[in-house]
Amino acid sequence: MLLFLAAFMALGAFNGLGRIDALLSDRLLAWDTRPVARDIVVIGIDDASLAALGRWPWPRAVHARLLDALTAAEPRVVGLDLLLSEPDAAGDAQLAAAMQRNGKVVLPLRMAPLPSGTAVVSLPVPALAGAAAGLGHIHVELDADGVARRLFLREGFGDVLWEHFAVAVLKVAGQAPPALAASPAPGAGATAGWWRRAQPYTIPYAGPPGHVRRVSYLDVLEGRVPAASLRGAIVLVGATAPGLSDAYPTPMASQDALMPGVEMSAQTIAALREGRSLRAAAPWEAALLTVLVLGLAAAALRLAPPRLAVCALLALLPGTVGLAWALQLAGVQWQPGAALLGLLLLYPLWSWQRLDAALAYLAREFERTRRELPPGEADDRPAAAGDLLDRRMAALSAAAEQVRSLQRQRQQALHFLSHDLRAPLSATLALIELQGGANAAAALPVIEAHSRRALEMAEGFVQLARAESAQGYRLEALDLRDALVEAVDACWPLAQARAVALDSPAPAHECLVSGDRSMLIRALVNLIDNALKHGSSPGGRVQCELVTAGAGWRIEVADAGAPLQPELAAGLFTAFRRGATSAPGAGLGLAFVQAVARHHGGQAGWRGLAQGNVFFIELPGSAAG
Template sequence: MRAPASSLHRPTVEWFAVTLLCVLLTLVSAVEGWLWRIDQTLYDGVLSAWTQPASDDVVIVSIDDASLASIGRWPWSRRVHAALIDLAREAGARAVVLDLILDAPSPDDPGADMALARAIHHQGRVVLPMTQATTGAMLSGEVRPLDVFADAAAAIGHSQVEFDPDGIARSVYLWEGFGAARHPQLSLALLRLLEPEAADRFPPPPAGDDLDHQQWQRANWLRMPFSGPPGTYTHYSYKAVLSGEVPPEALRGKILLVGTTAAGMGDAVPTPTSGLSRPMPGVEVQANVFDALRRGAAVMPLSPWVSAAVATVMVVVVMLILLYAEARTGLLASFILGASAVLLAGLGLHLGGWWFGPAPAVLGCVLAYPLWSWRRLESAQRYLDAELIALEREGTPLGLPVDEGGRTAADPLERRIHIVRRAAQHQRDVRRFIADTLEHLPIGVVVIDQMDHVILHNERARHLLRAFRNDALLSALRGLPWPTYLPMRDGLPDVSGFSGTRQFELTPDKKRYLLVSVADLFSESSNRPGRVIGLADVTAMHEAQRSREDTMHFLSHDLRAPLASILTLIDGYRDDPVLQAGQIPRIARYARSALDLADGLFRLVRAEGSDPKDFVELDLAGLVDSAADEVWPQANARGINIDVDTRDAEKEEAIIRGDFSLLRRAVINLLTNAVKYGNAGSRVSVSLKAEGTDWVIRVRDQGEGIPADALPRLFKRFSRIVDEGRDKPSGVGLGLIIVKTVAERHGGNITVDSQVGVGSTFELRLPLRGQTADPVGV
């Protein structure tokens, strides 16, 4: 048989191929950015889950729908803005960012521009935005505040934000401008005004001679973290601040960012933390950028090669686990390592401010399991196909015909299923054959594997051990009285040092003898042997041996004694013929005793050797009458009347299958005993009754009865009951054992009911015709 190791070796070549394929896919996807959208989605999720608390000194004054409804249509008079800035100055606001484009003079009220300029100047810390100028689709310059406002403002900064390909605003350039990146980002301009030392971390880019002064220039890209979804910062309605609903204390020391938030007006943009809610107003984006710059909490994207390296390591780890672990463990490891990549990227973003795209690592871990499983399944399929075909070629057990159906199926899967179905049926047939063989063995069999578990046993073993569960069988075997000289292992004989089978005769109790055979059971997969234990009940052999010994004892005594007496009488009176003739009656009595013994033994041997196959139909009523007639002379000699009752046979024929002479002898023996032990002048009754499925022959006497302690000895060989005050009865003690043997050979039984001083009743029960049970061997 082919060794399984040659077919089940580790497919290392395929493992390297799958590992290399997964590594290449992750490398290319990481470097080329194939999974950027997934990475951005994961980034947004992590950023939304781990947000930084918003600064409580940053306040947004929003030009919202309520303000428009209260103050009027947009655009408002610039005097309104001037009033707001004056109110902020009076309340002690630290700075004001007026996120409004003031690039054109007021057409209705020229004095309003001067009023706003004065308010900006008096406040002293007002930052104004500038933006890009476009002509069609081309960037053509800068849109700056009017000079009157620019001269009054403390700083000017650009308000541009960058959109990723998916339309989400995640970053800004800290320096931008037409021809040269000379304008700081609006939030950076505010930071330079309030905290110059913190702003020094973001210096302007060096001027370059190679710049195209006709193009918009950008420098110092920054991916910004967000403090939360829209509405995270404190918002006051423009109207509420202007009308005094917001107390001055709420504005003291605050940094006010004034901008539009009303529907249809603002430059609201989608952000990573917007989620399914509304986009974030531009003024709140500026608040997030300012907070991030002030904390130095910018996100630093790592090189794609970092993502590629992490993905490669995780793919190799997953593949190693898949190579040596179970499929379920490998699947779990794939999910855990993929999730670990996301967790690692999230921890880096939250703790260190750096980010790498974990999607390639997730892709590699997710692809590794199905690709490797596919190759393993292919390998297993080829192996199973080869084994199934080999099994099919071996044929079926017991010479059963091979099912040819399905061999020519066009579908390979259907052919494979058909082969598996035949192999499964083959195994079922083998197991059924083994089980049936075990159940029909005349001895008990218990098969124990290397781990001391019962794997096979039959009904005979359960009966002999009187245990009906696997664990009970094992306990019963360990509880047998094994010889003390025998080496034991786990409570059972250790026969590993012996060749072949060892046999022991054990006595689990005083009434039974078991011949136990023990042999080792070896397998190629384990060095520790199992065991096969055979159990045979040899109690009958011991009984037969004891019976032979008893027979020889009685033959040597009871048969030898009368014969010796005859020879003594003959030899003693050889010289005196007259006296010798006078001893003839005594010689005859001795000869009759020896003949009775020989007849009894002959009848017992014949009863024990009777074969139920030779039984014929007979009439029990006639048999009972014949037996009574046979015994009548003996009864008449003692003045005993024999009453015969066979009336039930008149209603239903008392027909059974049996041996007429043996049954007649059994009834004669019962009647003879009744006459022998009955009181002179009494009655002996014999009846034939139909009871249920049996015919019952009862013989009742009116003797002295049998003591209770003597009843168990009645049906033993050469057993005779001697009552005190009575002569020793004649006979050799075989009559009742003959009755018992005949009854059992006919599938029946014999019982006795006796009362001292009243008499005894013997009951011979025989099954009805056609229902004779299998006889029990003696």
């Protein structure tokens, strides 16, 4: 985030968005449209005047007639925005005389700076320059995009500086602000012939082309404009006809609606007289404003709820534009492009960062939750459809559901501990308290039975905990035939006691696996013991068979008891589940079998027969097998 803010501070400080920044400033300037005083008038050399008076250039005697008509109307000053650098032997004297009769005529001079650092200056012919009340340059500074946004109030070369045409007009009219009333200062120590510019001025345009009061040159010449409407006015005479005038794109004028140079001078005069100015925000000011906006957005994202943070970001977009406009009204032009771009990028980048953090968190929590699950309890089903976030959320939800399931099993365990384990111990204590005399001998067998029952359940808990812990396994290569024989031998006394036949046919070839011998034998004993106790009756048969299962082995223990319902049988491999509420034991034997099978990369299961049930363990074969 700090790098992001630093990058956009630099972008804002140096207007790094270039034309985009300029375009935004132009649009803000267009919001500040205001009227131009009616005493500033442009007399335009328009298409109607050209049609009536003939092709351009006109004889200077025509301009002399116009000046005499204006002299009679008594304007405050006349800015004759015409380039008169070529002599006209027949008309120069007439025009000079008319200028002297008026006494308040300002003429322009044209300058063209050269890449070499010098400039070409076109002055009016001496006779006209001598008769003028003032001279001013009309050079316009174009930005890189070709738009005229600023000019220099003083421009020249060496020790010679000319004021801009607008300043010269205001001085002759006696309306120049105090800051402009002084004459241009000579360039101390300036290199002779070297071009110099001073007092850059961003023009605070009042409106688009045609915003300044405009009358036709022909109408004034022929007396159709009332003299009273020009009395005391600042009058500028210049070309406004398309193709004839020097016209420029401005912030308020596109390529399709260029502003004539004479109107640019008129709008500059109006702004200077009103004391309006625009200065570009200093780099440190622009950087500070940019980081202020983005800092508020970052604070909202960090501290506010997501919905409120988005609303804050959306509100900051127009707020930033409004701030730039308010600063413009105060005379400071801040280009908010970097701040706006930062706001548009901040939320996606922040969301990406938070999403990345959320994904990492979900992954960590998922792995932590998986590690907390007993071995073999992790859900290894294929990932849910959707993007990465959907899959991570689904995986974490599944793991959390498994944890919740274990919490439920814990409650069941507490129930069994509080009831099944406490019951024999309580009975044992009661019998001990009652023993004595003739009751002592009769109580001992009952005490032994309850004690053995409690010990059996406690042993079941211990063995299940060991089976669910990875540290309890010592893997080695072993032959499942040997494990099956040992398990059958261990259960043989019980089978004999219950008068149940116990068969265990085995393949002639080796059945190798990588496993923990004692754990596998105990699991097989649990399966056989379960079949003998719950799935057989005297005279019945339990068959233990070792068969191939794909690349591994399956040990099946089949009994002849009543077939179980599938939904009931599947639950028997979960701890504390019993086939019936009246069944003895705590429901840990088959849970132990499942834990051992999963720790060996296999599984335990059940399938029903027409008469009987088959419980089995499937294990992967070893490389040697």
